[in-house]
Amino acid sequence: MEKVGVIGGGSLGTAIAQIASQNVDEVYLHLRRKELADIINQTGFNNEYYPNTKLNNNIKAITDFNKLKDCEIIFLSVPSSAFRETLSNLQKFINESVILVSTAKGIEYPSLKTMGNLIEEYFDDDYVSLSGPNFASEMVLNLETVSNIASKNKNNSKKVKEVLTTQQFKLKIIDDVVGLEICGVIKNINAMANGICKGMDINENARYAILTKGFEETQKIVEAIGGNPSTVKEYCGFGDLVLTSTSNESRNHTLGMLYGQRIIVDEDASGIVVEGKKSIKAIKDICKKYNTESIIVDFVYDVVIKHVQPKIAFKRLWEKIEN
Amino acid sequence: MEKVGVIGGGSLGTAIAQIASQNVDEVYLHLRRKELADIINQTGFNNEYYPNTKLNNNIKAITDFNKLKDCEIIFLSVPSSAFRETLSNLQKFINESVILVSTAKGIEYPSLKTMGNLIEEYFDDDYVSLSGPNFASEMVLNLETVSNIASKNKNNSKKVKEVLTTQQFKLKIIDDVVGLEICGVIKNINAMANGICKGMDINENARYAILTKGFEETQKIVEAIGGNPSTVKEYCGFGDLVLTSTSNESRNHTLGMLYGQRIIVDEDASGIVVEGKKSIKAIKDICKKYNTESIIVDFVYDVVIKHVQPKIAFKRLWEKIEN
Known part of the structure; x- marks a missing residue:
């Protein structure tokens, strides 16, 4: 796979980018703040979350959604409170064939919608959700971790598994989103x-x-x-x-x-x-x-x-x- | 219920005795060592396991099995390594109607028999087994605890539940021994x-x-x-x-x-x-x-x-x- 996007340069988004960067040519890590994006691109460190962990060279920090157009998979790693707004902004930038992956945990209140339900609202229902006993601070260091992924579209799960699997990071596919x-x-x-x-x-x-x-x-x-x-x-x-x-x-x-x-x-x-x-x-x-x-x-x-x-x-x- | 027996004056046996003593007239706590039994009867403390916890007055430490003849329920709280020998010694002392309760955890090696299997060998299969996330040191202090009990004979489970249930100690009956x-x-x-x-x-x-x-x-x-x-x-x-x-x-x-x-x-x-x-x-x-x-x-x-x-x-x- 050539290009993967990650939206959200917090602890989990940065860790996901670091893992995916081992399997793909280029990872676009989307951040809101230009200042932090610049630091990442200039120094290779997300100094706000991981001041001691060098990010791989093929991670590029970006601040606009344009670059995400070429990505086959986009991870949504923003807080659940910013999830709907992100989806709404994202809508006009990405093509239909992209696989969206939610790593956010939360339920919109009072609508009682899961993050997946929100994706369905703006896109379709073949997204992938990722969850497990995962401290991001360990993942970014390539330490041993297992996570589940679930999707209504098994092929999408398989592609996400391929992009994230390393010797240390394992993924188990289940059906129940x-x-x-x-x-x-x-x-x-x-x-x-x-x-x-x-x-x-x-x-x-x-x-x-x-x-x-x-x-x-x-x-x-x-x-x-x-x-x-x-x-x-x-x-x-x-x-x-x-x-x-x-x-x-x-x-x-x-x-x-x-x-x-x-x-x-x-x-x-x-x-x-x-x-x-x-x-x-x-x-x-x-x-x-x-x-x-x-x-x-x-x-x-x-x-x-x-x-x-x-x-x-x-x-x-x-x-x-x-x- | 009038009389209940507990075999084994270790941490769990003593705690079981302390709990049961709140619901019955008399609890016989059987120990191997006369010295420790004497200390318990004289001072009210099992000074080897709980030097700071006063045992209830209706707990009587004993060293021979004779007294157990009158008991309706007998808890077997010896280590799994001493379980078979205890059952063998107990055989001629107790009557058929007694309910035996195993609180020991272990498998006899190499026979692969559970403690329950051993009871079946010497007595019958309507015994009760008790297990749960239970530190005995908390139980003896009457701190909140839940345990499961299981038996092929539901009436026996009910009787054991009755004898042990307090405001703090709860028991949930299941079928799967x-x-x-x-x-x-x-x-x-x-x-x-x-x-x-x-x-x-x-x-x-x-x-x-x-x-x-x-x-x-x-x-x-x-x-x-x-x-x-x-x-x-x-x-x-x-x-x-x-x-x-x-x-x-x-x-x-x-x-x-x-x-x-x-x-x-x-x-x-x-x-x-x-x-x-x-x-x-x-x-x-x-x-x-x-x-x-x-x-x-x-x-x-x-x-x-x-x-x-x-x-x-x-x-x-x-x-x-x-x-």
Whole structure:
């Protein structure tokens, strides 16, 4: 393959570019800010995210969408909050045969659309979604990683797999696009639940019981929206859920810990709070829409959205677990 | 219920006694050593395991099996290595109507019998097995915990649930005895795999990918031996696997870390090594017997049993994962 595009020069976009650059002639990495694009092109470093990692020479930073016209595959690695706008801007620049790949995780609120649903709105439904237990900071260093990809068009999945596969980076193709996408959002609720409990200094047996319950309920929700229940066992399900909930590097986990300790975060200054809250409301609405009950979603909703005292919320949760 | 017996005054047996003592008139806690039994009866403390936790007054330490004759339920909380001998000794002391509950995890090697299989050999097959993400040190303090119990006789499960349920300790009944038992052994292999990788300083993406693969293969093995694949999602499956593999308190995890760092343990002085090795051999043989491949079991077998260099074993594993 000759040319691949990546939109979004954040941690994940840059890592995807670095991986793809090992398999293709040229990678266009699209950024909004000209300043950072210039630095990347002049020094070879994305000094905002990876000041110590030299990017491969065939990665070219760009700031307009024109160059993307020649790309066979374009990765969409912008935050979910910027996803719709990016698609809308992108529309007139790319040809029909391009394969779009979403690496963003999130649900638009209050429309309850996944990032894939948004792609369908502006393009068609043969896009590819990528998700897994993937810290971008490890991927950019070429460290061993596995990810799932899913698409309604198996050929597209195969092409994406070809472009990203290295000795270190492995991809497993699955069929269930919506299941993969929803797992990537629910895991943040579970990470917050675990964080709240950790912040309250709840014992490990209880935290792992709650994580087990969260895993069970993830499967219930995936099934309810028409996904394949076995997707929760995948890298994008089990793997990402367990990584995000037990690693201290997850921001949603940290956010939960703060709520558990009743520390109020400056919402305007920290974008993550707003994003996290939107995910909670979205999943809560999805449970309602599909008539599915989740005591873990309720627990996080009570603490983070309704400001119920963590101890009271935990007591309610524990009364409901396995009675 | 009036009387309940617990055989084994170690960390789990003592914790089970403490929980049951809240629901029954009298708990007989059977120990081998008269010295420790005397201390418990005189001071109310099992000073070897819980020097700071006062045991409830209705727990009586005993050293002979005679007293167990009146018990309706007897918990078997001895190490798996002492399980057969305990059953053999117990045979002439208890009546037919007693409900036996195994809390031990392990497989007899080379017979490949679970603890439940051993109970069947000496008694009958309506025993109950208990397993979950349960640190005994938290249970004895009455901290929140969930466990699964399984039996071919649902009424027996219900009775055990009744005797152990408190506001903090919850039990979920499932049907799959052999699945529950085998999950409790395979998780140690996975904890070792994770420990080896941590000892080698393998990155998190890779470790969580390997854990995901281990979870998938656990389900394959459970199915192969005739268990219910959905058991792996339970507290005794997912919960215990994730707790044991990610918590630093697990001895199998530590054992793996040492192997990953190529530190040789004094096997005679540390019983855990021998037990851990037996589990690996047993699961390896089970895979062979039931024609099931597991790259995670092979990885741990290579490093711990065959002393393959961890880096070489990891390279082999990574070549096989999702190709």
